Amino acid sequence: MRLEVDDLKKVFGRPESLSDKPNMYCPGCGHGLAHRLVAEAVDALGLKDRCIGVASVGCSVFADDYFDFDFVQAAHGRAPAVATGIKRSKPDSIVFTHQGDGDLASIGAAEMLHSANRGEMITVIFVNNAIYGMTGGQMAPTTLVGMKTSTSKLGRDPKVAGYPVRVCELLKDLEGVAYLERVAVNTPAHVIKAAKAVRKAFEVQDEGLGFSLVEILSQCPTGWGRLPKDAVDWVDDNMVPYYPLGVFRDVTAKEQK
Amino acid sequence: MPEDRVLMKGNEAIGEAAIRAGCTFYAGYPITPQNELTEYMSYHMPKAGRAFVQAESEVAAINMVYGAAATGARAMTSSSGPGISLKQEGVSYMCGAELPCFYANIVRGGPGLGNIAPAQSDYFQATRGGGHGDYRVIVLAPSTVQELFDITMLGFELADKYRNPAMILGDGILGQMREPIVLREPVEYDPGTKGAWSLGNSAGREKHMITSVRLAPGTLEKHNMKLFRKYKEIAEKEQRYELTAVDDAEVIIIAYGTSARVAKSAVAAARESGDIRLGIIRLITLWPYPADIIREYADKGARFLVVEMSLGQMYEDALLSVAGKTDVSLLAHTGGGLPAEEEIIETAKKVRASDGPVEVFPEAAE
Amino acid sequence: MTTKTIMAGFGGQGVVLMGTLLAHGAMVEGKHTTFFPSYGAEMRGGTANCSVVVSDREIASPIVNQPDCVVAMNIASLNKFESRVRPGGIIFVNSSLIDRRVERDDVTEIRVPANEVAESLGDVRAANMVMLGGIVKKTGVVNLETLGESLEKVLSERAMGLIDLDRQALKRGFEEVA
Numbered sequence: 136m137r138l139e140v141d142d143l144k145k146v147f148g149r150p151e152s153l154s155d156k157p158n159m160y161c162p163g164c165g166h167g168l169a170h171r172l173v174a175e176a177v178d179a180l181g182l183k184d185r186c187i188g189v190a191s192v193g194c195s196v197f198a199d200d201y202f203d204f205d206f207v208q209a210a211h212g213r214a215p216a217v218a219t220g221i222k223r224s225k226p227d228s229i230v231f232t233h234q235g236d237g238d239l240a241s242i243g244a245a246e247m248l249h250s251a252n253r254g255e256m257i258t259v260i261f262v263n264n265a266i267y268g269m270t271g272g273q274m275a276p277t278t279l280v281g282m283k284t285s286t287s288k289l290g291r292d293p294k295v296a297g298y299p300v301r302v303c304e305l306l307k308d309l310e311g312v313a314y315l316e317r318v319a320v321n322t323p324a325h326v327i328k329a330a331k332a333v334r335k336a337f338e339v340q341d342e343g344l345g346f347s348l349v350e351i352l353s354q355c356p357t358g359w360g361r362l363p364k365d366a367v368d369w370v371d372d373n374m375v376p377y378y379p380l381g382v383f384r385d386v387t388a389k390e391q392k
Numbered sequence: 393m394p395e396d397r398v399l400m401k402g403n404e405a406i407g408e409a410a411i412r413a414g415c416t417f418y419a420g421y422p423i424t425p426q427n428e429l430t431e432y433m434s435y436h437m438p439k440a441g442r443a444f445v446q447a448e449s450e451v452a453a454i455n456m457v458y459g460a461a462a463t464g465a466r467a468m469t470s471s472s473g474p475g476i477s478l479k480q481e482g483v484s485y486m487c488g489a490e491l492p493c494f495y496a497n498i499v500r501g502g503p504g505l506g507n508i509a510p511a512q513s514d515y516f517q518a519t520r521g522g523g524h525g526d527y528r529v530i531v532l533a534p535s536t537v538q539e540l541f542d543i544t545m546l547g548f549e550l551a552d553k554y555r556n557p558a559m560i561l562g563d564g565i566l567g568q569m570r571e572p573i574v575l576r577e578p579v580e581y582d583p584g585t586k587g588a589w590s591l592g593n594s595a596g597r598e599k600h601m602i603t604s605v606r607l608a609p610g611t612l613e614k615h616n617m618k619l620f621r622k623y624k625e626i627a628e629k630e631q632r633y634e635l636t637a638v639d640d641a642e643v644i645i646i647a648y649g650t651s652a653r654v655a656k657s658a659v660a661a662a663r664e665s666g667d668i669r670l671g672i673i674r675l676i677t678l679w680p681y682p683a684d685i686i687r688e689y690a691d692k693g694a695r696f697l698v699v700e701m702s703l704g705q706m707y708e709d710a711l712l713s714v715a716g717k718t719d720v721s722l723l724a725h726t727g728g729g730l731p732a733e734e735e736i737i738e739t740a741k742k743v744r745a746s747d748g749p750v751e752v753f754p755e756a757a758e
Numbered sequence: 759m760t761t762k763t764i765m766a767g768f769g770g771q772g773v774v775l776m777g778t779l780l781a782h783g784a785m786v787e788g789k790h791t792t793f794f795p796s797y798g799a800e801m802r803g804g805t806a807n808c809s810v811v812v813s814d815r816e817i818a819s820p821i822v823n824q825p826d827c828v829v830a831m832n833i834a835s836l837n838k839f840e841s842r843v844r845p846g847g848i849i850f851v852n853s854s855l856i857d858r859r860v861e862r863d864d865v866t867e868i869r870v871p872a873n874e875v876a877e878s879l880g881d882v883r884a885a886n887m888v889m890l891g892g893i894v895k896k897t898g899v900v901n902l903e904t905l906g907e908s909l910e911k912v913l914s915e916r917a918m919g920l921i922d923l924d925r926q927a928l929k930r931g932f933e934e935v936a
């Protein structure tokens with residue numbers, strides 16, 4: 136089953152898979168958009184009744200409230216392990232995690248790496264906003280060099296904090312990985328691409344091809360101390376140059392990049 | 393003297409005290425309600441020429457502390473419940489390897505992710521060691537920002553003295569509040585004092601080994617007995633507490649930290665109104681538990697009321713201390729709930745009116 | 759005597775600075791004081807509040823359930839905290855941003871046009887100081903002069919350039935309230 140981008144026409148209605156609970160995200164936050172893209176993909180592919188979500192620890196900790204299908208909330212960084220347990224126990228389910236960059240790339244780095252390496256048939260929705268939002272704006276593993284946060288008040292110094300982690304690049308050579316793409320949600324054009332990527336990731340899981348992950352570059356106006364409209368530009372000007380958008384691995388493509 | 397005081401946030405007071413105590417290594421990972429401590433250290437440790445690492449996790453942070461302590465550094469980490477749970481691995485190894493360190497748990501509501509409100513529900517975890525194996529950790533319980541500061545400086549001393557981890561069991565209120573405090577003078581810390589066992593600069597001496605593995609038959613038992621003797625010594629020498637109005641008290645409250653603050657006010661208010669003669673034993677060490685002083689009053693027939701922000705955890709130690717000689721009552725809150733002064737006084741009056749122990753829990757919400 | 763105050767507004771109105779300055783002033787005057795902020799996810803949605811207790815004796819808990827004074831810098835804060843003030847307490851209302859009157863009749867309402875006064879001084883960011891001037895005039899918790907001095911200790915380096923403005927604002931707020 137392949138669906139085309141013009142199925143996005145539902146954009147202004149509430150997808151069936153989203154609950155009617157208002158979310159608690161700040162204005163201009165990218166998490167809510169990511170939820171919508173997942174809900175649309177799940178609805179479009181008819182996966183709702185088989186879908187089990189895994190919420191992580193971060194601003195998206197209440198993701199279980201925002202979707203209208205089964206959900207479990209995991210400890211900080213452990214969502215892919217929890218997802219592994221679910222998928223192995225109920226192989227016909229469609230399992231995804233929704234994780235921030237601190238959750239996935241810092242404390243949960245081992246779970247991320249090894250679930251990918253085992254080729255777990257799960258989908259990871261990875262929201263990279265280059266900061267710890269929930270805890271009030273500390274440095275994340277993805278914080279850009281020179282970026283000021285509450286634990287890097289003078290700007291991230293790679294000599295003591297290392298360089299920002301590029302997750303897609305890290306995972307792209309693992310045999311267990313079936314689909315990897317980095318997208319953004321700061322412009323309508325980017326959102327359309329992101330929707331396609333998320334749908335593809337769920338398709339790959341449904342077809343049993345392996346681990347799939349979509350990294351979504353996301354705005355955190357609050358953590359960045361920027362207005363929502365400036366945060367949108369900041370993604371293009373600062374994040375995209377370091378975190379290039381695109382498909383990093385796709386086992387369904389005849390020729391891989 | 394008031395002009396010498398500064399207005400400081402609890403979390404920051406711990407950080408400043410650690411630096412003044414000669415802490416040369418700090419590793420941490422963000423978690424509410426202790427973030428300001430990690431943030432303070434991220435800026436002030438490098439400024440003071442000391443090492444700061446934002447670790448990738450709490451497990452990593454405590455193991456960095458293990459490494460730093462092995463070199464003789466005064467090393468520290470901090471977190472709140474969920475992160476402290478993860479640190480138990482390193483704490484257990486450090487106890488086994490007899491390495492000192494200092495850490496703070498700014499407790500929030502549990503279990504699991506719980507909430508970020510102040511709580512005392514990590515009492516068992518703290519006072520029973522928390523991780524695997526036969527070991528103890530020195531547990532200190534401040535109740536003001538001044539005491540957070542003073543106890544942090546003391547904690548480094550105790551840890552070094554006994555070559556064992558020492559910790560603060562605080563809570564979200566203590567970490568987040570600002571209060572006036574007097575800053576103490578920095579101490580000169582000389583890592584050379586640990587030269588007899590620490591790692592590094594080994595020219596001209598036998599090699600040093602830091603380990604907690606003891607596989608040869610009988611060696612672990614022997615080692616653990618050595619630790620046990622040390623813990624006995626700590627238990628004898630380091631019980632700390634503060635007594636207020638206990639001698640003629642009809643009911644003696646036992647409490648620590650934030651609940652002791654409220655209880656102390658209740659004692660004063662009840663004395664003023666003439667409602668009931670209350671007194672309080674405020675615990676400053678939780679391990680070792682100040683059992684001796686409690687036993688002393690139990691022998692005199694005192695009646696006790698434990699006030700805690702957990703469901704009867706510290707209560708068990710009070711019961712063990714009185715060993716059935718008298719009764720101990722309980723006023724408990726959980727999940728971020730705080731006792732109120734009036735509630736403490738009312739409960740104490742119930743204790744006075746009853747022949748046996750009274751247990752008061754929060755109203756079960758529907 | 760013990761005075762418990764809750765101050766609330768939206769992020770950026772300087773509620774935390776207002777509370778910190780009051781607590782600092784109380785400390786300088788040799789009183790017991792505690793300051794307690796809202797923290798964590800509570801702050802999401804852009805509101806901020808803090809509790810300040812000033813007393814001549816040790817303070818039990820810095821958390822205030824029934825305040826003597828509420829300071830509402832915006833309408834959401836008034837809506838949230840009006841019912842919490844103790845009977846006979848005071849509600850300070852930033853009348854520049856809050857149209858409605860206090861509904862309770864067992865409390866005193868003090869209206870301070872904090873934004874307007876601050877704007878007339880050239881910077882709306884000093885509205886918090888205007889309000890604080892009014893608070894200390896009405897309650898006498900600390901002296902105006904003490905606050906003026908405390909500013910030097912409490913302001914961040916970045917904000918030090920505004921110290922004269924802030925002092926003026928404190929004074930104007932003080933004069934504004936009878």
Ligand SMILES: Cc1ncc(C[n+]2csc(CCOP(=O)(O)OP(=O)(O)O)c2C)c(N)n1
Pocket residue numbers: 192193194195211234235236237238239262264266267268269270275355421422423424450474475478505
């Ligand atoms: C074991 C443990 N450590 C730390 C925390 C505190 N904590 C909560 S959310 C979070 C990080 C959030 O950052 P991120 O994953 O980037 O998500 P965001 O909030 O930015 O969406 C941390 C460190 C925790 N809950 N548990």
Ligand code: SF4
Pocket residue numbers: 159160161162163164165166194264268269354355356357358
């Ligand atoms: S803090 Fe950042 S990540 Fe969290 S809800 Fe606000 S904008 Fe989103």
